[in-house]
Amino acid sequence: MDREGALIERFFRDLGAQRDDVTICIGDDAAVTAVPPGYELVLTTDTLVAGVHFLAGAPGRSIGHRALAVNLSDIAAMAAVPAWALLSLTLPEPDESWLAQFAAGFGALAREHRVALVGGNLARGPLSVTVQLVGLVSTGKALRRSTAAAGDVLCVTGSVGDAAAALAMQLGRLADNGDPKLRARFEYPTARVALGARLHGLASACIDLSDGVGIDLGRLASASALRAIIDIERLPISAELAAAAGEAAWQYALQGGEDYELGIAVPSARVPELQQAALAAGVHCQPVGRLVAGSGVELRRANNVMQFSSMGFDHFAR
């Protein structure tokens, strides 16, 4: 057997969940899976590049986890349930210790969410990981960004800014207080899959918060042809972030990326119901603003309107 095939056999066969709907798995030219009647496919892909999305030297376990988590988050934002993943891993040398760590991180998260790893490839090159994830959603029930209505309340799950603060510590831009919870929020983000699957018939629109609350809620508003008003004092800030960043915490919360929380638009009368669904899914859901007629994003603090030139992470604008 060739080396690439041997590495795939050793590290990636049977790595994810075992699913009855996988007819042909790793080892053929392509995988084959069965789609249950009454469901549509939800397809997404995301790439992590060394030196761009993670620091050279980041633990393999974290990269494996994050490469899947960022895609799980997209599936959650569509109110879908993840099913099958493909993995493309490019690495300079087949470092078996790193591969074992990477596989452990990817595999644990895949099994937690019943995701089967059905295929992929290894190539030699600069370290980068691309995952494609296919989910299932009842036909017609996928949740878009573009279907919010004026008057809807904007909510955010969990807490935001933690990952950005942890990254700033690693980059030496923020004093590192050694808080492992903050660091874990960057290295092992939690995609809100359990809540996503409860959103249909409840939320009117949803987006995953990968580039920062400001920019991402702005995208939801723009897609829905509305104006977002965000009350930055209501952004959910963890005790860890407040302790680490003090007065600057709200800036991390607003502008920091890599949160993988959900930004949800919901009719105002249904906010309590959404919060109940979130609690049942194990996460808090905090109203942070609302949508009104118009365009753009308006930030309010103590009822003053603020403006910011840059509100998040843009791959080609840094």
Place this chain on the structure above:
Amino acid sequence: MDREGALIERFFRDLGAQRDDVTICIGDDAAVTAVPPGYELVLTTDTLVAGVHFLAGAPGRSIGHRALAVNLSDIAAMAAVPAWALLSLTLPEPDESWLAQFAAGFGALAREHRVALVGGNLARGPLSVTVQLVGLVSTGKALRRSTAAAGDVLCVTGSVGDAAAALAMQLGRLADNGDPKLRARFEYPTARVALGARLHGLASACIDLSDGVGIDLGRLASASALRAIIDIERLPISAELAAAAGEAAWQYALQGGEDYELGIAVPSARVPELQQAALAAGVHCQPVGRLVAGSGVELRRANNVMQFSSMGFDHFAR
């Protein structure tokens, strides 16, 4: 709009085929597509890395074409029909002229095969392209590598070795005779999609020839727990390859990768029927050997048995 989003809008929205089964396309957190009843999904992914799978400075149009073609070839080998693609493009700088060329190459091939580009992402990093392709096949009809039978004839479509010779010319390892046909076989490979879709109920097993006839027919034999006997004098060699490589042509044919032809196992009585189906799909199909009980690969030339230590391309063994 952020720069990444603007580039995606400009170069990739509406790039592929328009399909009625795409419910949500580029611009949301994920794409949504409808699967017709009675079909299974066929999923594959492949990555091209600059400096590994193509030379730095290779034309963007060729990279766009090849990134899709290598995946189309996997779908064809499963006897499936391609439907939806995701594209992850990592590049050092958003060079708009290169992006336009890349999109032209990808888009033309996607439209030719009715493939919709439903999502993807752009990231900054070393140049590499990952495409994920989802195809459809009638339930239970996907063609495997592992289902060949002893006595089956091994056939190869088109001609093999052309791409390897063209690459050798670019690398200065073979005298460059300037033949544009040979060069096009490397830069713009033709995936045998039309034939792939005609193979069910006819072929007993199939594999796409990406790493070389020797190694890939060996994989088919191994997956089917059989021994492959390849008569190297019967390998289909183009007039262009013969002119360029002379006596060494058969080595390119046997050992060269990047052909993206199909290797097909077929019951001997049905070889004429397969050749007829191939002609109807616009390609020749040449018997090159057979499968027998045992294991491994046996190469024959003028009825002598030969042995080779290396028979193809292995990403981690060069």
